[in-house]
Every structure is written in C-alpha cells, then in structure tokens.
C-alpha cells in the first residue's frame with residue numbers, strides 16, 4: 001500500500017503540463033524532423049570555447065565558487081552581465097547593483113515572481129497565444145489567467161483596457177518583448193508606453209520577458225533603440241527578464257531579473273530560501289567568456305546560423321505552401337515561423353504531420369491557456385533552430401505534400 005500522504009500529495013499536486021510537450025513527444029515517437037523545440041541545435045553551442053576557458057576560469061577564481069555565494073548570484077558575473085546588457089542598449093545606464101539578480105534561467109525567474117507576488121485567486125494576464133510554461137506557472141501558483149491577444153505589434157493594450165474597465169484586476173501582466181513565442185511579434189514602443197501607463201493607473205506590475213532579444217536576424221531589434229521605457233524603471237512597475245538560453249546554451253540555466261531594488265531584494269530572499277545560492281562553477285566559465293569578449297563572436301555566429309535556417313524554411317514554404325492557400329509570417333528575429341492554414345484546425349494537421357509525414361510541429365491551440373475554450377487553432381509554429389537547412393527544406397516539402405493530400 002502506498003503511504004497515504006504520498007497518494008494525497010500526488011492527487012493535490014497542482015501540475016499543469018505544457019501541451020507543447022505532447023507534440024515534442026509525438027515527434028520523438030515517430031522520429032519526425034523536429035520543428036518543435038526552440039532550443040538551439042548542439043552544433044550552434046560554443047563547446048570548444050567553453051572547454052578552453054573552463055580550466056582557466058576554475059584555476060583563477062574557482063575557490064570562491066566552491067562556497068555558498070550571494071543570493072543574487074556571483075557578484076562579478078552579475079556585474080559583467082549587467083555591463084554587457086547596458087552596453088548593448090538593453091538595460092538602462094546607471095542601473096544599481098541592487099537592481100539586478102541572477103536566476104536559474106528566465107522561467108525560474110517567472111516562477112519566483114509568481115511565488116512571491118501573487119496570492120491564490122489573483123489574476124495574471126499574459127500574451128495569448130503564449131509560451132505555455134508561463135501560464136502553467138501562474139496557474140500552479142494559484143492565479144487565474146487572463147489571455148491578452150497579440151497581433152503584429154505585440155499585446156493589444158486596448159483589449160487589456162477593456163478588461164480593466166470591465167472589472168478585471170490583474171496583479172501582473174506578462175508579455176514577451178521581442179520575437180514572441182509563438183507569434184514572432186515584438187511589442188511596439190508606443191504599446192510599451194501604454195502598457196506602463198495602464199500599470200500606473202490600475203496598479204499592476206509588468207513582466208517583460210526577453211529571451212529572444214539578441215536573436216535579431218534583420219538589423220537591430222525593434223524595441224531596442226530607446227532601450228525599453230524609462231517610465232517602468234522610474235515607477236518601479238517593471239520587471240525585466242533576460243536569459244542566456246537562446247544565445248549561449250540552455251543547459252547553463254542562467255538568466256537575470258532587473259527591476260526596482262525592493263522587488264529584487266524580496267525575490268532574491270525567496271531565491272535564497274529555496275536555493276541558498278545559485279550554482280557558481282558554470283557561472284565562472286560564463287564570466288570568463290564575457291570578459292574574453294567571446295560572447296560577441298558567439299552572438300554573431302548564432303544569428304548567422306538562425307538566419308540561414310529561417311530563410312531556407314521560409315523559401316521552401318513560400319514556394320510550396322502559399323499556392324495552397326497558406327499565409328506565412330516570417331519574424332525578423334527569434335526561432336519560430338508561423339504558417340497560417342487556410343481553413344482547417346491546426347491540431348489534427350500537426351498530429352498527422354508527425355504520424356504520417358515525419359515532421360513535428362506545434363499547433364496554435366497548444367499555446368492558449370485552458371480558460372480559452374475553444375482555443376483558436378489557425379497556425380502551426382515551426383521552429384528553425386534545431387534542424388539542418390537540408391532537413392528544413394525537406395520539412396517544407398513534406399508539409400506541402402500533407403496539405404495537398406487533404407480534402408479542401
């Protein structure tokens with residue numbers, strides 16, 4: 001007999017599994033070409049550089065990293081990352097040391113935010129469709145989720161304002177700043193301003209998640225020119241999340257959170273209560289990489305890598321799927337293309353593609369929170385960060401063949 005506490009705990013465990021994982025699994029099961037995952041292919045990761053720097057990093061600074069460290073992450077690494085982000089025009093100049101903390105990737109940062117700042121029953125509003133782990137996290141932490149539809153300019157503040165006028169009171173609004181997952185859109189500067197004005201009027205916090213910012217494939221990122229709104233920093237209503245997962249390596253699990261010093265202090269305390277401190281050995285290697293200017297080369301290699309793959313996939317889909325009535329959204333950065341389908345729901349097509357045609361994709365419906373029923377299901381998200389150009393060309397061909405074979 002299982003211990004009663006175990007049975008009870010398992011039944012009560014608030015697991016909201018990301019539906020995206022089902023499509024990754026389905027693809028694996030059928031050995032399909034994986035256009036599902038947004039992580040960079042192994043050959044795009046700087047293994048040689050890191051392997052070369054690791055012994056040096058450990059020899060010169062390792063002893064410090066063998067002890068418990070600060071609850072905000074290794075100080076030297078935090079400062080080097082902050083300086084790099086300020087130099088790159090992301091974080092504002094003059095940002096104080098107490099306004100930034102390192103985290104175990106940006107998803108963990110969002111979990112900390114939900115754990116620390118929301119109470120059971122609070123409302124959290126987020127982009128819709130949206131990276132599912134975001135709304136799964138908010139649900140798991142006891143919030144109800146309000147979907148905020150996005151278009152080409154990111155989330156629509158008019159929609160949010162209508163919800164607010166109708167009596168909804170989200171405590172947090174989560175949005176992806178650049179090259180949103182799954183839509184590829186970026187939040188325009190005018191919408192950023194409106195969002196922060198609404199935050200001021202209706203008293204909520206804005207969480208800007210920005211893991212794809214550095215993957216600008218066609219010139220500078222659209223929201224980078226005037227940094228992001230000063231307003232959010234000054235009023236303390238902004239929490240900014242950055243990550244090395246898409247540019248360096250997802251396995252390093254390194255992200256950062258920037259915001260008002262009081263918020264950062266509280267969240268760092270929470271991080272300390274669950275982790276004591278962040279692992280520091282791998283952080284040392286990243287520090288060495290940053291100081292040796294290795295990151296600059298890695299970034300341009302990653303951008304070239306993704307741009308080639310995006311263009312091959314887009315070209316294949318344009319030639320083969322547009323004549324079949326599809327519409328293609330090609331983003332100017334990030335990892336995902338969006339193939340809009342003429343008149344069929346995307347979920348059965350995604351299943352058929354994986355099971356019968358050997359291409360794994362994710363349908364739009366997987367990105368909507370369960371409160372949205374029925375979920376819109378008009379497009380397939382196609383990731384171009386994992387497959388080779390040859391595989392991507394083949395995937396476009398297979399998608400076209402599957403569409404041709406379907407009744408219209």
Ligand code: PMP
Nearest residue numbers: 038105106107131181243245255
């Ligand atoms: N935010 C978004 C929008 C993402 O797409 C992802 C990963 N796909 C994450 C956060 C998770 O990033 P990290 O690896 O830094 O936790």
